[in-house]
Amino acid sequence: MAVTFSLPTVLARLADGRATLEASGRTLGDVVAEIAGRYPRLAPRLRDETGGPYPFVTYYLNDEDIRFRNGFATPVSPGDEITVVAAIAGG
Amino acid sequence: MPTVLDLPSTIVPAGAATPRGPRPLPLVCKLCHAPHPASASATCEECLGPLEPQYDAGRVLPDAATIASRDRSLWRYREWLPFEGKPVVSLDTGFTPLLDSPALARRLGVARAWVKNDAVSHPSLSFKDRVVASALNAALGLGLDTVGCASTGNLANAVAAQAARAGLPAWIFIPHDLELGKVVGTAVYHPHLVRVRGTYDDVNRLCSQVADRFGWGLVNINLRGYYGEGSKTMAFEIAEQLGWRLPTAVVAPMAGGSLLTKLDKGFREFGEAGLVSGAAPRLYGAQASGCAPIVHLVESGDEQVVPVIPNTIARSIAIGNPADGRFAATAIRSTGGWATGVSETALIEGIRLLAETTGVFTETAGGVTVAGALALAQSGKLRPEDEVVLCITGNGLKTVEALQGALPEAPIIAPRLRELEALYGRDL
Numbered sequence: 001m002a003v004t005f006s007l008p009t010v011l012a013r014l015a016d017g018r019a020t021l022e023a024s025g026r027t028l029g030d031v032v033a034e035i036a037g038r039y040p041r042l043a044p045r046l047r048d049e050t051g052g053p054y055p056f057v058t059y060y061l062n063d064e065d066i067r068f069r070n071g072f073a074t075p076v077s078p079g080d081e082i083t084v085v086a087a088i089a090g091g
Numbered sequence: 092m093p094t095v096l097d098l099p100s101t102i103v104p105a106g107a108a109t110p111r112g113p114r115p116l117p118l119v120c121k122l123c124h125a126p127h128p129a130s131a132s133a134t135c136e137e138c139l140g141p142l143e144p145q146y147d148a149g150r151v152l153p154d155a156a157t158i159a160s161r162d163r164s165l166w167r168y169r170e171w172l173p174f175e176g177k178p179v180v181s182l183d184t185g186f187t188p189l190l191d192s193p194a195l196a197r198r199l200g201v202a203r204a205w206v207k208n209d210a211v212s213h214p215s216l217s218f219k220d221r222v223v224a225s226a227l228n229a230a231l232g233l234g235l236d237t238v239g240c241a242s243t244g245n246l247a248n249a250v251a252a253q254a255a256r257a258g259l260p261a262w263i264f265i266p267h268d269l270e271l272g273k274v275v276g277t278a279v280y281h282p283h284l285v286r287v288r289g290t291y292d293d294v295n296r297l298c299s300q301v302a303d304r305f306g307w308g309l310v311n312i313n314l315r316g317y318y319g320e321g322s323k324t325m326a327f328e329i330a331e332q333l334g335w336r337l338p339t340a341v342v343a344p345m346a347g348g349s350l351l352t353k354l355d356k357g358f359r360e361f362g363e364a365g366l367v368s369g370a371a372p373r374l375y376g377a378q379a380s381g382c383a384p385i386v387h388l389v390e391s392g393d394e395q396v397v398p399v400i401p402n403t404i405a406r407s408i409a410i411g412n413p414a415d416g417r418f419a420a421t422a423i424r425s426t427g428g429w430a431t432g433v434s435e436t437a438l439i440e441g442i443r444l445l446a447e448t449t450g451v452f453t454e455t456a457g458g459v460t461v462a463g464a465l466a467l468a469q470s471g472k473l474r475p476e477d478e479v480v481l482c483i484t485g486n487g488l489k490t491v492e493a494l495q496g497a498l499p500e501a502p503i504i505a506p507r508l509r510e511l512e513a514l515y516g517r518d519l
Binding site for chain 1: 132133134136138139140141241289291292293295296298299300303311312315346347348349395397398400410412413414415
């Protein structure tokens, strides 16, 4: 069973219009790498030049900001929900 | 596939009603400068950076006398607000008092101290009235028929009140455990009020998804580019009310970091327009120590905010993942200012100090601002020759819980003179 990976509209445009994807991997970083490989135009908006999270998106794993976990090294399990949100919002 | 350059200058969402307000200006990315048409979007399609309105550099700007002759509202500065045409709602917001406070100046050890008193902002008693006035006109100009927000309380009050008056349905999302005054002060206007289990940052994430899904105009999410510009009017008013000059320092509370960023922009715009001269004020930001990610950023010299989980009674500024944190830090650094965190005890003392010296009852965020100013003065950041403005952004009646146990209990007596004399004796 894969994990689900949800994108905001602004990023779904770079994934052939698909707002919800499925992928698999041992860690969140593995999942992001798989999706980045599948959608090369999306890749630079998921990861920065160092391979870390792109600074203007925030990743949530089952509702928790991954910065409070272990970032891309956070383990994922089948059925997990990963949500990507544009970071510039609120206040 | 069209790029943003190929799109019309204003995008009206599918299903939206005919525009009923002023024409919002096009947008431009603050980071990569990619142009975008006017729309209910706050995120650059190229780099995901923040969008800001793009003003016509050649527009005719008013002089001081012209501004002074206009109605006493934030719309007297309309050439610096993001619209073509006249605003249609929230016409009477803004132009709050600037109070000279010699007693506060003495406590701070500075030459002069003024309080910019948005605790009496119209209609909902916080500076959020300014940003909502701008955002609702943008919503109407874009033809949106529903508005809303993610809020720590004050914004909820402002959206609910102004949307009710404008006849717009409002969806308002708040953390489930906000202060009673903030909840009642929203619910009374009969919006769709939703309490979310979690922190403000959880609410904010949900609202990003709500805006994406439903296309509503969430003022601090997808209307954020227009919304934020309203905060500049606090800087404009300070300059005008000081007699078209600038203070040497300004202290403001920080939550998402937008207010401080827009104060910087406002002071610079008035300087560029020739309405004021001299150095821009040093900008100082204050946060509660229990939620101080921007203070940490300024102190560390880093570029990226490290989010925190808020733990403070200053709920209105309890944002652990501030969207404008890096921009606020840049404004602080570029003006020669600084940032400071204050304890819960200190912010309560700050509320009391402002009340006792200035006759203004502020909420917890205002207590943070006053306590922050005291800390900055004690550390030498504020200097004896300084002329300081403290931005008081909200009203104390909204957060009375914070003062429980902090004030002396008043005695109760029978309605007899001898009981009063017995109680107070020679003090009478």
